[in-house]
Amino acid sequence: MKDKPGNIYQLLRHAMVAQVEMGVGELIINRKNVKKTAAPPAPIATPVTAGESDLFASESHGPAAVQYESVEAHRRAICECQLCPLGATRNKFVYGAGNINADLMFIGEAPGADEDRLGEPFVGRAGKLLDRILAAIQFTRDDIYIANILKCRPPGNRDPLPAEEEKCLPYLLEQIHLIQPKLLCALGRVAAQKLLKTTTPLGKLRGRWHDFHGVPMLVTYHPAALLRFPTYKRDTWEDMQLLRAQYDSLR
Numbered sequence: 001m002k003d004k005p006g007n008i009y010q011l012l013r014h015a016m017v018a019q020v021e022m023g024v025g026e027l028i029i030n031r032k033n034v035k036k037t038a039a040p041p042a043p044i045a046t047p048v049t050a051g052e053s054d055l056f057a058s059e060s061h062g063p064a065a066v067q068y069e070s071v072e073a074h075r076r077a078i079c080e081c082q083l084c085p086l087g088a089t090r091n092k093f094v095y096g097a098g099n100i101n102a103d104l105m106f107i108g109e110a111p112g113a114d115e116d117r118l119g120e121p122f123v124g125r126a127g128k129l130l131d132r133i134l135a136a137i138q139f140t141r142d143d144i145y146i147a148n149i150l151k152c153r154p155p156g157n158r159d160p161l162p163a164e165e166e167k168c169l170p171y172l173l174e175q176i177h178l179i180q181p182k183l184l185c186a187l188g189r190v191a192a193q194k195l196l197k198t199t200t201p202l203g204k205l206r207g208r209w210h211d212f213h214g215v216p217m218l219v220t221y222h223p224a225a226l227l228r229f230p231t232y233k234r235d236t237w238e239d240m241q242l243l244r245a246q247y248d249s250l251r
């Protein structure tokens with residue numbers, strides 16, 4: 001049956017808003033309603049081999065260049081941080097959570113309102129969706145570690161400012177150094193672009209393995225984006241299949 005013009009315009013508008021908000025470079029619209037679809041994602045690259053991480057080999061990372069003996073020692077050392085203005089507006093510092101011996105670490109952007117209230121990452125609606133995504137590939141929170149690039153909430157959930165990211169990123173690098181995951185998964189445009197130092201749209205970064213200082217890193221959509229744009233769940237499912245397969249290959 002032919003789509004009514006009004007529906008098409010609604011779909012196009014919806015997809016364009018999604019592109020702007022998520023940094024998706026190509027137009028993806030609901031495949032159920034429109035026959036002509038976007039090109040499939042780029043071929044999946046061969047994962048790089050997890051090797052010796054060069055996380056601290058070549059650059060100074062500011063405060064985190066002091067290396068800590070444990071994750072807890074690091075958390076205690078930085079939990080009162082006021083290095084950027086977000087320290088003054090946060091309710092709770094959100095360090096990270098999960099299994100400190102995990103082989104898989106997820107990295108998001110920044111705490112939201114629920115996380116800021118509770119001091120834990122991914123605890124709101126997006127967190128519940130992340131739990132369902134994990135369960136779909138036979139993981140629980142106890143199998144993984146989760147952290148954000150920023151440890152304090154940007155007011156109104158705005159994107160992190162470059163100066164805030166620069167101040168806070170060394171903390172994440174130290175967390176990765178301490179936990180030593182074998183695989184990373186960046187959730188969403190902000191985390192992916194910041195970690196990979198690129199402006200490439202999320203739609204071109206997702207579904208592929210990248211190298212992050214010697215650690216293979218997959219990029220996929222942020223669960224909060226999936227709540228707003230369920231169209232991307234199928235792509236996320238494909239990404240999670242890749243992640244699980246690579247995780248299993250480590251065993």
Ligand code: SF4
Nearest residue numbers: 081084087151152168
């Ligand atoms: S966002 Fe990061 S750098 Fe800024 S105050 Fe919080 S912990 Fe410190």
